[in-house]
Amino acid sequence: MIQARIPLRDPDQPQAPARCAAAVPVLIITVVAVLDRLTPVGMSWLPLLAVGPALAAATCRPCGVLRIGFIAVAVGAVLGVLGGAPVHEQAIVLSALAAVTLASCLASLLRQRRERVLAAVRSVAEAAQNALLRPVPARVGQFQVAVRYSAAAAEARVGGDLYALVPTPYGIRLIVGDVRGKGLPAVSTAALVLGVFREAAYDEPDLLDVVGRIERSLSRNLAADDFVTAVVAGYPRSGRMELVNCGHAPPLLVSPSGVIPVEPTRPAPPLGLASLGGETPTLQVVPFADGDQLLLYTDGVIEARDQDREYFPLMERVPRHICDEPSRTLAALHDELLAHVGGRLHDDAALLLLRKPVSSGVPAAAEVRMS
Template sequence: MMAAVGAADVAAGPSLGFLPLMSLGPAFASLVGGWRRTAGIGVIALLLCAGLGWYEELSDVRRGSMTIASVIGVTAAGLVAVSMRQKREAELDSVRSIAEAAQRVLLKPVPRLAGQLRAAVSYMSAVAEARIGGDLYEVVATPHGVRVIVGDVQGKGLEAVETAAVVLGAFREAAPDETDLAEVGRRLERAVDRQLDGEKFVTAILAEVRGEEATFLNFGHPAPLLIRADTTVTWPEPPAYALPLGLGAHGTVRPEPYRTDFLPGDQLLLYTDGITEARDEDGRFYPLEDRAHLLKDNDAESALETLRQDLLHHVNGPLHDDAAMLLLRHRPHHGGTTPDAGLP
């Protein structure tokens, strides 16, 4: 930029006075560089002004002084701006570190193996810079079977994160203690009712896998996707959908547990509505059932990553809602050709 200003000044001569535009160099340097770079560009701008003034035999002392003063003033302002920008960047790095620590506490990595289950999880925030959001998940191996939860808190921001922490805390405490999955759900209801006010709510689905059977408890959450070993796809749905957590004050009937077979080689995908409600450029929802065949990789994480990439390709842009997926695979007792059959 300064070279262009210098060339224009030489071509036009001293009559037009392009030299004050040399201050654009340190001005733009402060936006992307540190204080050393900004100060260095300012010194170069001063030398160019002095050199071009001598070359053009600039005799107007007042005009030359104003040019030098403008470059010095902009350079000084740039150094102040650099200091303020670096301070904000340091504060942002600190906030991101805290967010990452909060994520490790709130959304712990799920166990790769839980009983006869192989688990994998994928979480995508609607905000590119965000580390955590309102979606939640957990897998707990208990004496009563492997119990999992996937949920979606209404709203975004720190308030949603706080509510997600309440739900996960209540689930982690109740899952190992209660012999009945319905009682786990009731403890979640009580915890959320104490936390939420007004019309805020949390959709959630609880699942318990014991032997070759899966039991579900659905609080207004999308039905899971069950992929059989022979690749047929079903959607285990409750007889009637109950209201989400937090809306129990409306006096509706509580959700009732319902069951389905979950056999060796089967896969169960629990997810939030950020998956099924993701739209492409033409407004079409993501066809999750048609993409179930993508979960064929022997490695559960790789299979889930393939599905995630396909979702992002479908959207072809940023997500408009948080999206979480939890994949459970029932490992066969003996070797076979089904996914994860080679795992111990």
């Protein structure tokens, strides 16, 4: 699957930036020693040697902090003797350095433990993401597929946007949606929607019945003010793409005639709000020939703002990057999106691109099955 992931880091494995940062305490001790030798008698810089082990606690293991502390104490003792400081003053300075070193060792040990807990939590988040947003192969049946997903809470790597693509007896079916809200409640709702969709997509011959089952499940489980916007799509037969849009941003159909937003013929409310009345979802059929592509996305993409509060112009950017490789197209779009917002998204964002190759040469029986 084409999806950016953050590799987990072993907190006990030193990294290059950490090794560079570990040299800073030694540099500080060196600078303090030089200052102490260059300043007149009577002015002592030795207490500043404690900065070395204190700073080492943020980047080094306890044994590394001890080494930095030993260097600080040794330098302090030598400078004290060379400067002719009274014995009791030297004893106070060296005792302070030793105490700071021990306290820094304890801080380093506690930091390591917290990093291990964080690594464990991140591994759980990784497992949750794989269970919730299952990896999508680069090719499913006749189609090339690419996915890009970025959670606003980058540390968690899961959010309220959802997507799924499943081969079924009724053709390829997929969903892209956006849960109202953020955090764990949004993740729980996304899991509910995806679970119902994956089951209904196999069972229901009609795409509207798939949407109906999701609606009934949400009406039983969501609060009154919660909802999910979504586009459910299916490819039941050659040259025909079916779409059901429930309050979601319109997909973009990419064909030789250009990039066209597929606006719903009759707008329907988001999933979970059917009890409030309004239009019911309708099935929309659009031509989908060889070489055509369908881009589905969430609000986090088109509502991303730059420093001038301008929205990300997805319609303008797609023609610049569209190509025969969906993964390359989405990688370029995702890079432009991050550049537009200055490197950090403030809302979950998902992109799913489906392409029908000009000549796939893959029989229907060879479709990839995903559990």
